[in-house]
Amino acid sequence: MTTTQSMIDTMRKRKSIRTFEERALEHSDVSQIREYINNPQNLIGPFGGNGKIEWIPVTKNVTDQGIKLGTYGFIKNPSSYLVGITQNNKYSLVEYAYIFHKLVLYVTGLDIGTCWMGGTFNRTSFEKEISLGIDEFIPCITPIGYPKEKGRMFDIALRYVVKADNKKPWEKLFYDGNFQIPLTKEKAGILETPIEMVRIGPSASNKQPWRLVLSEDRKQCHFYIEHTPNYSSSLGYDMQLLDMGIAMCQFELACQELNISGDWKIEEQTKPVPNENVEYIVSWKIDS
Template sequence: MKSIMEIIKKRKSVRTYESKKLSEDDCDKIREYINNKENRIGMFGTEIRLELIFADENESGKGLKIGTYGIIVNPQAYIAGCVDNTLSNMVEFGYVMEKMILFLTDLGLGTCWLGGTFDRKLLNNEISLEEGEIIPSITPVGYPKNKEGIKQKAMRILVKADQRLPWKDLFYLYDFSLPMHKTIEGILNEPLEMVRIGPSASNKQPWRVLISEDKSIYEFYLKRTPNYAANPMGFDLQRIDL
């Protein structure tokens, strides 16, 4: 069993998958995970609904197409998260979805956070939403293909998928005028590095962490990217990143 930090380091966005169905064993493990209520509860007690949808099984019988605009190739399934659209629920949603994605990573499966590059109307044909519920994000699921296509490589470059902001731009000591570096003693270096390399929409990394003078309190703040808060999808995308 890998440590959570090993899994976080291993995780990356996968956009091209093998044309190979998920094994029964992997399907069973996924179902067991999402059916366990404990796995769907956020840090503050909100329950997130998780739905597994196979790409070759849908109402039309023609294979699920949700308009990923060629960005995702050969997905074998999708997992969608459903939750009431409130500000606090977006934070809870991000926690539950990322925890699940790390579980899938540990199984050797590929995933990719999708928030704005799929057609919600098409997906709504497959999932019955309760009043007030939305689908903020989904992930494709499949076995990663070693070689990506030109379009997928271009997407990784466009969103700077392999780049992350340095420590001095994310973490601060005492106040936001004192950027922090790894060399400072008494801080949680490894957990902070896991925060730094985490995924975010368009790789904007909108989180900032302020550490108290005695290094015992770590406060998370949201530094908004212009035009992200008022996105046309009707929910606060960057709260999910937080």
Template sequence: MIFEKSIIETMKKRQSVRNFDIKNIEDSHVERIKDYISNEDNLVGPFGSKGRIEFIQVTNNVSDKGIKLGTYGFIKNPQAYLAGLAENSKYSLVEFAYTFQKLVLWLTELEIGTCWMGGTFNRNSFEQEIQLAEGEFIPCITPIGYPNQKQRVFDKALRYVVKADNKKPWDKLFYDSTFEVPLIKENAGLFELPIEMVRLGPSASNKQPWRLLLTQDKRVCHFYIEHTPNYSSKLGYDMQLLDMGIAMCQFELACKELDIKGGWSVDKPDLLLPNEQTGYIASWETL
């Protein structure tokens, strides 16, 4: 296991960091990050798809190659970027986000700040920095560095503006046996905490598109996506699929910590869906 602390506690405390200290990332941390992203085992999703992650050191947002890396919004003093590369297909995106979120949580454990960015950066500038293989594109990046503790008030205010802490309640996200019955915590059994970790996870524009349905026997948890119409259509890929990979990562890591044994499958159940925006992604079944 790559984590040394409680992953559930790390998931609870992790927040996006947009304002970084001017201190360079320590050489020992840089080495550990490079080792992590060069280990193929860390880059393989639950169904076998493998993405790629590149480390880019920057000074005043300029890379060692002299390329100005553009981000839009409130990102201050990033010391480096981690850029993700994957194929633009449904499960490649889901699985890539699963592995990227695991990296984000590992960095959180090291007290290195991160901020998922899917649409608010200049892809062209990053594509100049990285040699893309055929069929690859950059679905997301994260700036990294040590959080600027003196600017916590600024970050807190920004979180309020973007409604980052306004998480939907259980009865809007999770279901019991059918989509007509909201799931309450008391009926979630062993899955109460893993499902809560999904609820607390980050998502693009805090849309929280995940919809989980727990079967009557409480052994299988089906993961669905409820798309926000036209969201990210101008970007040329379905950004909300990344949110589903994040949700799966949060859920599985919580299950592992709680010793709930199980695994993922893609076996679409015959269920009446609540609307045309909702689609099936995957299922977790206890062993």
């Protein structure tokens, strides 16, 4: 990805790709991705943690069992997989997803296809390929490869099934000062585009669990999660926390492009929440 390429445009064009061309990645693309994941600066999260991402080329012992993706069908002809590793606690999952999504967007900027996979892949197959530390696990992976044009109808059909393009409107996700007043685009000020990038971001089963409350002085944007009860409980971790990391990544990268300086802070919140499933995660504070 060139330094002049718009990250906002990249976020808008990113789609989940499941059908790839039957060819290896070009050497230049491989070099750029490896250089990215080997640079520690690229793997620092919003709370100062360090991410761990592995590159796994497609080999016989990984693909023998087909890596079935449930209702998503099969990933077809991936060149490689990018695999993330973290610990199973709230802020580790949020931070990890932020780091992993930055990589997904970087790869998208190289015109390489990706597909977030959290609960619909054969974890055991991938765990055999990497070294896991104590209390570490693989929360998600992405296949990568060049999108196959003739496979687009397959991907479009799957997007329809999972309602991937059916995003909730602003008034269902974003709020003005408190949870009683919906936020409109017109009143979002300089944060309109960063908030819109949150809205269009990917999420597990397109649940869009993020809820944002913009402060009355427009200096803070508070990020909450509205948990879907029992979602991903069979997996042993809260997959929707990954969605919050994705939302933070989309929001911050848009702010950076628009020269809106700020930082993430975890603060005590006293605002009443609309129901027991809503939980505070973090706040973005614009620099004075």
